[in-house]
Amino acid sequence: MRMSHLFAKTLRQAPAEADTPNHQLMLRAGLAQQLAAGVYSYLPVGWRVMRKIEQIIREEMDRAGGQEIMMPAIQPAELWADSGRLATMADVLVRFQDRRERDFVLGPTHEEVVVDLFKRQVQSYRDMPILVYQIQTKFRDEARPRGGLMRVREFTMKDAYSFDTDWDALDANYQAARAAYTRIFDRCGVPTVPVLADSGAIGGKDSEEFMYLTEVGEDMILLCPGCGYAANEEKADHKKHELPFEEPRALEEVATPGRKTIEQLVEFLGVPPYKTLKAVFYEADGAPVFVAIRGDLEVNEAKLRNALKAPGLALLDDEGVRKHGLVAGSASPVGLTGVRVVADDSALQSPNLVAGANKHDAHYRNVNYGRDWTASVVADISLARAGSPCPRCGTPLETRRGMEMGHVFKLGTVYTERLQASYTDEAGALQPAVMGCYGIGVGRVFAGAIEANHDERGIIWPPGIAPYDVHLTALGLDKPGVRESAEQVYRQLQDAGYAVLFDDREDLSAGVKFNDADLLGMPLRVTVSPRSIESGGAELKHRSGKDAEVVALADVPARAGAVLAALGSRK
């Protein structure tokens, strides 16, 4: 490609909207451009990267036994009503009506459609296992698109679905997909770690996210330096500080004028936070939920949502608190009636706690579960934080931020039961197929690859996904022999099978061209100039290296091939 006619321009300054390196470089290098919040066009160079990532995904999914298909983005809303997700995913669904006023959604994901397909194609256990995948545009009306390509409303996703006769067979497909993911991210130059994840509204059991650990990531990950335990904050468990047994003492009311927070109570009464009971108010399906958790812990809303099977759970606002007669700052489950109480298991085993008295400026001492209050739901609903003991080995956990590149999970029979996708087993009985699903955000891999591979000058494309192998820079095009030599190198490299970006722009200084080459980040830069010709040919330098070598013009393709091979590029 000749840069003189490239449909994109590099920018010296990044647009103000970008605040992470990958986002700034993407815009400065002219890879993509935003049309609306979370909606992007891909320009030629960026699109080549997307296609390279897709190709790697295809190769690895095929190797894992996957079969590529293509499903429609336009899907009947009825199918979503059948699965129950028309309601549970209502806020992100992009919906429309056709001219006959029939309801449709633009697919945010394809479980419903793939199950429908499965029903028509598979009736027998003999037809399984199945692993199908597609690379497709998804639509989600995200509450807040952000971070360049990291959270967008229209995006390319590779989604794969497996169907098996039982959970053991599912595990084989799951492990195959998991292995493929490791290879895919590796080839794309994005270091990832699998972390335990919450399966969220989609349902299902085991679930892991592939995270690229970086400060600009939007997810919080807990990692154990002792045993390697790794989990998303939403999912992470931790050992809770266990309190020694104490005889329950008599309930005692104390005046606590103006003390509303745990910090204020701790300071005023001289008790440690773990000897207090914290109250947090939520609302689920229109009804208030009183959450009781020990004062040294925080509520993990994902866990709470799962414990209550209430995807619509949200914090109660001040007005709601008043309306339900709750006394913020002095609320407690002691003597509370008419409100559902959920307790973290920490609250049960902790004796003689300080808790609210359900009237202003008063608390109780020596509150004990069972004697003074009970909860209708008891579960681990606590948030693991930096320093929390690892659930496996007790080592203090560390936190890191991460960008989610992919997600694998075992769905089981959630969708195949709801949508009645069953097969006939060996005994002739109908069974729901056991399903897994596996997603990769292609645009996220694109962003992650830039984030993981750049320096102060620009992008350093991993050779496997570089839009071009060679950035050919011609300097002094009006000088004798330069144009001819550069054209010759351009032709020879292309004849040898390399993708070449040829900076044939006239009247630009060497500095501009070199800076653009560094910004655009191809693995190998070849320079043809009066100086290089005088010293015997063309100059080769790889993007991350410091030194250049001069090679005779005729030898450029062979030498370029050797350098690229050494960099790990596969032609």
Next chain:
RNA sequence: CGGGGAGUGGCGCAGUCCGGUAGCGCGCCUGGUUUGGGACCAGGAGGUCGCAGGUUCGAAUCCUGUCUCCCCGACCA
């Protein structure tokens, strides 16, 4: 949805408080001089100041409404 910030030429910004013919850097076009790390000279093009009302002799500037974008939170297979 709650909180904060911002919309002025392709990009980055000033001008708004205090109303009076819209400016700077980069980029772009023409000519010339240059050419190994973001050149120089001369000339030039390009803006309904997000949009709609209002106040005023006069609005980028004041008032009202509205749209959009960014950040934090909520939300998020």
